[in-house]
Amino acid sequence: MAKLNQILAVEKGVKASSQRAVADAHHTIQKHPLLSGLSRTYQPIDDEGEQLPPESTRVQVKAEEVLAEVGKALTKLFDVTATKDWTNTVAKADVVVDGTTLIEGAPVTYLLFLEKQLVELYAFIAKLPTLDPAETWTFDDNSGAWRTEPVKTTRTKKVPRNHVLAEATDKHPAQVQVFTEDIVVGYWTKTAFSGALPARRVNELLARVQKLQDAVKYAREEANSAEVEDRRVGDAVFAYLFG
Incomplete structure (x- = not known):
């Protein structure tokens, strides 16, 4: 048959x-x-x-x-x-991943649909934004996002200063040179936040999709090995x- x-x-x-x-x-x-x-x-x-x-x-x-x-x-x-x-x-066939049956008795038509959807899902996950690897990120429960450690920087202000080149005499006024000096007037404390994902999380998701894709293909092959009864x-x- x-x-x-x-x-x-x-x-x-x-x-x-x-x-x-x-x-x-x-x-x-x-x-x-x-x-x-x-x-x-x-x-x-x-x-x-x-x-x-x-x-x-x-x-x-x-x-x-x-x-x-x-x-x-x-x-x-x-x-x-x-x-x-x-x-x-x-x-029909079961979709099994790591010994766990995710979908029981899936018909071939649904397995074909699932294969197509997983291809599109893989492409979507592959384009997810990831955190800047140049920063050190920790998850902040209060904001529900990732954040960096606070970085403190100074805020400066240019203040004019006078530099006396020659003192005044009874015959000549003082010779004064005006210049500006950067004076620290405060401090910024900056913490960056991001809703992106760690690269390891994206890679983990992609690996899961690939594993499910393999399981669906295996199930489809198993279902397609079903014996047919000729229809006239x-x-x-x-x-x-x-x-």
């Missing part, structure tokens, strides 16, 4: 050949001269008249025969697809349609 994965392997080829057969039939049936034939003979008025040979054209395409070929091609497709779909309703529906369908 065949298995579901064998049916899946041939389904694509059967579908392609069926579509090709229908397309060829449609193309052929549109060639009206091929469906036409004739037969004519010539009879002169009297025996002295010119004798002409008979003419005939054979019908090359018969619509009923084309229908029969289409029915034959589609019958195989209908049967293969029916066999696959009927088996899909009973082909095409003959009945086309006996009704073209009968």
Whole structure:
């Protein structure tokens, strides 16, 4: 008895050949001269008249025969697809990760859906923002975010100063040079906060997704190894349609 994965392997080829057969039939049936034939003979008025040979054209395409070929091609497709779909309703497998069953008796169609979703989820997690590795981060329960250690810096202010180059005399005023001096007037204490994730957390999440992806693929292969019961529906369908 065949298995579901064998049916899946041939389904694509059967579908392609069926579509090709229908397309060829449609193309052929549109060639009206091929469906036409004739037969004519010539009879002169009297025996002295010119004798002409008979003419005939054979019908090359018969619509009923084309229908029969289409029915034959589609019958195989209908049967293969029916066999696959009927088996899909009973082909199931458990999704097991590290000995724990996460999903019990998942049908093949759901496993295929899950595979696609996990690919998209992996891409989403891979793009999550991560904490700046140049900083030391600790989780702050009060803010619910990550924070750095406080860093204290000074705040300065430019204050003008006078530098006497020459003292004043009774004949000359004092020569004074004005300059500015940075004076510490206060202190900043800065703590950075971030809602990003540590790189190790992102890598851990990615590893979990990969592990589940492997488990889903294994379950799908197991489900696809289910034995199939051949379904023959095409003959009945086309006996009704073209009968």
